[in-house]
Amino acid sequence: MKNKPTTIKDVAKIAGVSIATVSRFLNGHYGKMSATTRQTIERVIRENNYHVNTQAKSLIQKRTYLIGMVVADIENIFSSILFKGADTILENENYQILLMNSDNSLERERTEIERLLSLQVDGIILQPMSQASTDYQFLKESNTPTVIVDRKLEPQIWTEVTTDNYAYSKMISEYISRLGYQRLAVISENIQDNSARFDRFQATKDVCRKKDLDLQLIEINKQTTNAEIYAEIMRVSEDLDVKTAFYVLKGTLLMQVVRTLSQYHIAYPDQVGLAAFDDWDWSTLVQPQITTIQQNPQDLGQTAAEILLKIFANASLPIQSLIVPSNFQIKQSLID
Incomplete structure (x- = not known):
C-alpha cells in the first residue's frame, strides 16, 4: 500500500x-x-x-491561480519575450500562465478566450487581434479581470499597456527626413489589422506631409516572396535612382527585408537606407547595424502582470493607459 x-x-x-x-x-x-x-x-x-493541494486551496480562496495570456502570433519571438516578462512577475505569486495563440485570427482568438473562461481563470492578459472593443463584449460581460498589452482598443474598456508607437515612429521618420532622403517607403503587413501598425504608419504619414517627403507603402504578408519584395523595392526607388529609405514596421519583416537585400546585392546604406521598429534587438546582429526603435516586450509583459495583480487586490482600480519606454538606436543603416 x-x-x-x-x-x-x-x-x-x-x-x-x-x-x-x-x-x-x-x-x-x-x-x-x-x-x-x-x-x-x-x-x-x-x-x-x-x-x-492547489485544488483545495482554490476552493477555499475561490481562485484557480490560473492566468490566461492570449498572444497574436506565438511564432513571433516578441510573444515569447512578452510571456517571459509576465511569468517573472506571476510565478512569484504562485500563478500559472496558460498561453494561448490566436494565430492572427479573430475567430480563433475568441475560441481561445472562451476556453480560458471555461477554465475559470482568475484574469486575462490579451494582445488583441481587433481594435474594436465591441469584439470583446463577451469577455467584458464575464467580469474577468483583463489587461490589454501591446495594442489598443477603441473605445478603451480595460487598462492598456503599450509602446507609444506614434511618438517613436514620428521620431524615426523625422530623423530620416533630416538626412535628406527624397522618398520614404514603409514596409508592413496590413496596416488596418492592429493599432500598433496603424499608429506607426499614421505618424510617418504626418511627418511626410509636413516635410514634403514622398511616402510609399509596401504591404506584404506571410506568402510574399523575396522576389516580390525585391520588385517592390526597385519600383518605389525607381530602380535605385531616387534616394530612398525603407522603414520596416516589424522585426520579423526586417529579417526578410535584409535577406532580400542581400540576395539581390542591394547594399545599405550605400544604395538604400534602412530603419525599423524592432522587437528584440535582432538588428544588432547584422552588419551594418540597423537604425531602430527597440521595443521592450519583457517590460510590457511585466507591467501587464503587475497591473493584473493590482486589479485582483482592488477591483475598483481605475482604467489606465500605461506607456512602456522604447529605445531609439541610431546605427549605420542610414546616411546623409
Whole structure:
C-alpha cells in the first residue's frame, strides 16, 4: 500500500509549530516568523516531499491561480519575450500562465478566450487581434479581470499597456527626413489589422506631409516572396535612382527585408537606407547595424502582470493607459 501524502497537519506536527504558522509560511507571510522557524518548516517540507493541494486551496480562496495570456502570433519571438516578462512577475505569486495563440485570427482568438473562461481563470492578459472593443463584449460581460498589452482598443474598456508607437515612429521618420532622403517607403503587413501598425504608419504619414517627403507603402504578408519584395523595392526607388529609405514596421519583416537585400546585392546604406521598429534587438546582429526603435516586450509583459495583480487586490482600480519606454538606436543603416 502506498504511503499517504504528507499533509499540512503533518508538516506542522513534525516542525513543532501550529498549522496556522505553516499556512503563513506557504503564503509568504513571514512578518512575525523567526528565521529559525522558517528554516525548520522549509526543511520539513523538503524532507517529507510536501506539496500544496492547489485544488483545495482554490476552493477555499475561490481562485484557480490560473492566468490566461492570449498572444497574436506565438511564432513571433516578441510573444515569447512578452510571456517571459509576465511569468517573472506571476510565478512569484504562485500563478500559472496558460498561453494561448490566436494565430492572427479573430475567430480563433475568441475560441481561445472562451476556453480560458471555461477554465475559470482568475484574469486575462490579451494582445488583441481587433481594435474594436465591441469584439470583446463577451469577455467584458464575464467580469474577468483583463489587461490589454501591446495594442489598443477603441473605445478603451480595460487598462492598456503599450509602446507609444506614434511618438517613436514620428521620431524615426523625422530623423530620416533630416538626412535628406527624397522618398520614404514603409514596409508592413496590413496596416488596418492592429493599432500598433496603424499608429506607426499614421505618424510617418504626418511627418511626410509636413516635410514634403514622398511616402510609399509596401504591404506584404506571410506568402510574399523575396522576389516580390525585391520588385517592390526597385519600383518605389525607381530602380535605385531616387534616394530612398525603407522603414520596416516589424522585426520579423526586417529579417526578410535584409535577406532580400542581400540576395539581390542591394547594399545599405550605400544604395538604400534602412530603419525599423524592432522587437528584440535582432538588428544588432547584422552588419551594418540597423537604425531602430527597440521595443521592450519583457517590460510590457511585466507591467501587464503587475497591473493584473493590482486589479485582483482592488477591483475598483481605475482604467489606465500605461506607456512602456522604447529605445531609439541610431546605427549605420542610414546616411546623409
